Amino acid sequence: MAASSSGIVAGLTAAALATVGYLAHQAAETLPAGLGRAAQTGAAPAAGTSKAPQVKRDPTALPPESGKGARVVYSLRGDRVWLVAGDEAVSRTFEVEPSAVDPAPGSYSVTSRSNAVTGSDGVPVEHVVRFASVNGVVIGFSAAVNESAAPAPAPDPKVRTGGIRESRADGDAMWTFATIGRKVVVVR
Numbered sequence: 001m002a003a004s005s006s007g008i009v010a011g012l013t014a015a016a017l018a019t020v021g022y023l024a025h026q027a028a029e030t031l032p033a034g035l036g037r038a039a040q041t042g043a044a045p046a047a048g049t050s051k052a053p054q055v056k057r058d059p060t061a062l063p064p065e066s067g068k069g070a071r072v073v074y075s076l077r078g079d080r081v082w083l084v085a086g087d088e089a090v091s092r093t094f095e096v097e098p099s100a101v102d103p104a105p106g107s108y109s110v111t112s113r114s115n116a117v118t119g120s121d122g123v124p125v126e127h128v129v130r131f132a133s134v135n136g137v138v139i140g141f142s143a144a145v146n147e148s149a150a151p152a153p154a155p156d157p158k159v160r161t162g163g164i165r166e167s168r169a170d171g172d173a174m175w176t177f178a179t180i181g182r183k184v185v186v187v188r
Helices: 002-029 037-041 168-177
Strands: 071-075 080-084 090-095 106-109 112-118 124-134 137-144 161-164 183-185
Touching: 071 124, 080 168, 090 168, 124 161, 124 168, 124 183, 137 168, 161 168
Parallel strands: 071 183, 137 161
Antiparallel strands: 071 080, 080 090, 106 183, 112 124, 124 137
């Protein structure tokens, strides 16, 4: 009788494991998107990996994969610019007001510069450094001559402008650094 009862127990155990496996599979299939993905893809956390939330990346840190050598790096998502020397040292970083028209991510070169002009939005600007064109809209960095402490009015969404605005001090630094031919790398 012992042999037959052990066979019954083994059969019941196998049936129970099969049922649990089936139910686990069904539960995994009905999870909302984004939950349980590590288990479904077979990936497991590495030994010693903390489950604590990731520390947010420093917004002033130079973006990875932003090129090499002396260059201007412009982050579309971060609305930030980095002036990077040939030795990869960041000489300056600052926030900018984005233009109404964004250049595509990629590598460009400074094509022209103007000491003082009137922007396409009618605002007098200085130290204009141009590097791209999108559907006839020229994209470049500039500083408003009459910079004030008050926030600038929101751009008219019907006017397609390419002026990426910086402070006058940052505009001075850009003007000195970004000469004709200087590489400009645009990242997301």
